[in-house]
Amino acid sequence: MTDRRALHILGASVAALPLLTLLFVPIRTIDDAFISFRYARNLASGDGLVFNLGERVEAATSLSWTLLLAAAETIRLPIEGTALVLGVSFALLALREAYLLGRRLGASPAACLAAVALVAVHGRFWLVAANGLEGGLFAFLVVLVARKTVEEADARLIGALLGLLFLTRPESLLLLPLVLAYQALGAPGQDSESVRPSTESLRSGLAGVPLASGALRRAIPTAASALAIVGAATVWRLGYYGALLPNSVTAKSAFSAGPETLLENLLAGLSYAVRFEIAHAPFILGAAIALILRPKNRALWLSLFVVAAEIPAVLVNGGDWMPHYRLLIVFLPVLAGPLALGLSATFEDWDHPGRRRRRATWVLALLALSAVFMLSRSPWQPSPAPRVEYHPIANCYRFMATRLQPHLETSDIAASEAIGLFGWVLQDTTIHDPLGLASAHHARHGEYHGQWGKTDYRHLHETRPAVLVLHEGSVVTPGKIDRGTHGAWRSDYSGSLVSQPPACGPYRLIVYLDNRRAVHLRPALDGLDVEPLVVE
Incomplete structure (x- = not known):
């Protein structure tokens, strides 16, 4: 040869x-x-x-x-x-x-x-x-x-x-x-x-x-x-x-x-x-x-x-x-x-x-x-299995977006820390980004979160999203929101911990509902393991 x-x-x-x-x-x-x-x-x-x-x-x-x-x-x-x-x-x-x-x-x-x-x-x-x-x-x-x-x-x-x-x-x-x-x-x-x-x-x-x-x-x-x-x-x-x-x-x-x-x-x-x-x-x-x-x-x-x-x-x-x-x-x-x-x-x-x-x-x-x-060091699979999947955290947001979709009204604004898959599911809903990638105000005036972005908590409150979805371990935490708004957020929103949603892995979601819109959004949480959020 x-x-x-x-x-x-x-x-x-x-x-x-x-x-x-x-x-x-x-x-x-x-x-x-x-x-x-x-x-x-x-x-x-x-x-x-x-x-x-x-x-x-x-x-x-x-x-x-x-x-x-x-x-x-x-x-x-x-x-x-x-x-x-x-x-x-x-x-x-x-x-x-x-x-x-x-x-x-x-x-x-x-x-x-x-x-x-x-x-x-x-x-x-x-x-x-x-x-x-x-x-x-x-x-x-x-x-x-x-x-x-x-x-x-x-x-x-x-x-x-x-x-x-x-x-x-x-x-x-x-x-x-x-x-x-x-x-x-x-x-x-x-x-x-x-x-x-x-x-x-x-x-x-x-x-x-x-x-x-x-x-x-x-x-x-x-x-x-x-x-x-x-x-x-x-x-x-x-x-x-x-x-x-x-x-x-x-x-x-x-x-x-x-x-x-x-x-x-x-x-x-x-x-x-x-x-x-x-x-x-x-x-x-x-x-x-x-x-x-x-x-x-x-x-x-x-x-x-x-x-x-x-x-x-x-x-x-x-x-x-x-x-x-x-x-x-x-x-x-x-x-x-x-x-x-x-x-x-x-x-x-x-x-x-x-x-x-x-x-x-x-x-x-x-x-x-x-x-x-x-x-x-690559994450090899033991057997050939060609498939495309999402990170468990992304699955959390997709799951909650799917639950919220039938209940969101045209005028509602939905906010979440991970806006990608969440916003893809809620294609017809205005998505507010508390990390500033899709918000010029947060990007220029917010508190810096390292590689993730910036958040102006007062602006987040002034935007008045109908729902805010976070997850445990978020860089935008309930405590930061409470301190950044001097307690005003806590008086206008009801927070819940959502445990063990399907396809969400070990993570728990944090879901805030605007008290003025909670009546038509709360059914999105029906059937889930929900407990009140306690902010320390």
Whole structure:
């Protein structure tokens, strides 16, 4: 069998690995995905890009993903299934780009396939790609930008891709100066040694001018193309929402909470990043090996800086509450390139008997052990059972929304801490968000709750929702509401603990009913194990 044929067979096997992996992991649509779903449905129905009709607040962080789902909703595709298929499909495309990036870095085909295969069998990566959010799309776009930049593709295309990245995750705007710097310094090949001014330019005292002018001719169209998209999106946001960034970004921002809270976030974000690195040790070790063995590979440095560009957002946000390191795991296809280069260099050492082979043996053993550790940490299922489920807490809110739906009147406002699935069920009801993602007032004036958002308890009371649903362990607690409203909430609302609702797992719900509307809403609690809420 020829090497070429063997690589084709191996490549086909790697392509099948993700689908096999998806059979053995518990796919969960995250609650926040339903926020984007509701925006998409309202837009497709002609009601605008809004969560509540008539309220222009941008709670969906990923504009490009929401618009993509709106297009699917317009042609009557089931939005939840479409989000899963699109997320997985984009993640599959990201694997292809990871292979091509590795080749551009100078890694061998076998090393690239090995690195991509490790991503392909990593359950957590696929759980993030399939959770209903933009993870798969972002993973594809970011590795595509890295690959196109390294291979010196059309500058306008690279700029357009950077603009799309901004529409997918606003913090990815930090990639623009990285790409421009790489282009401005010149990208003639793998090694920086090849970047030298001509003898003639040195003699004339204009060292590097030909290189700089040529590089700038590439950087300027990239910047113009990217900033055109960023500028257009920002002008539209200002005109439509009256804000520069999505309201969800403002709600989770710690800058308004003071320096002490910001420092706490920085430490929490640092912990998040370190835990990600430990949990994904083979990629970090592979990158380190590549840097040691190929330190002059400029494209390698670019790939690593692309990943590092997400760290400021991680530090400012204090990490993220969602599972599986979803802020950073989408960069695994980019990290697969450096891993492939490290493997390729190690394979070369293996071909030389003696000290180099012994070194390669230790390196490969360390990478193999770290890969086993990483894969063992994924939440595997013992048997193949392809199904999509929700977190027990999300099930709680879906259950209560279903109970409330027949009893809510048109003028009623329903509030809940988790607004995604709750608001998806109550499609025709105005949903108030006490964590501020869908409320501009809470986002700008509320008490900061770390990675979850902000709450202005007085504003919550002034809104007078007919019902407020929380769960035990909520960041918005009965005690905080009572103190924040100086007892006024307790006099206007009756609180109940709802125990053991079906499909709610070990959690208990906290349900507040407005005393003025309790008559028509209380039947929603009939037949449930209900006890009065005591606020200490």
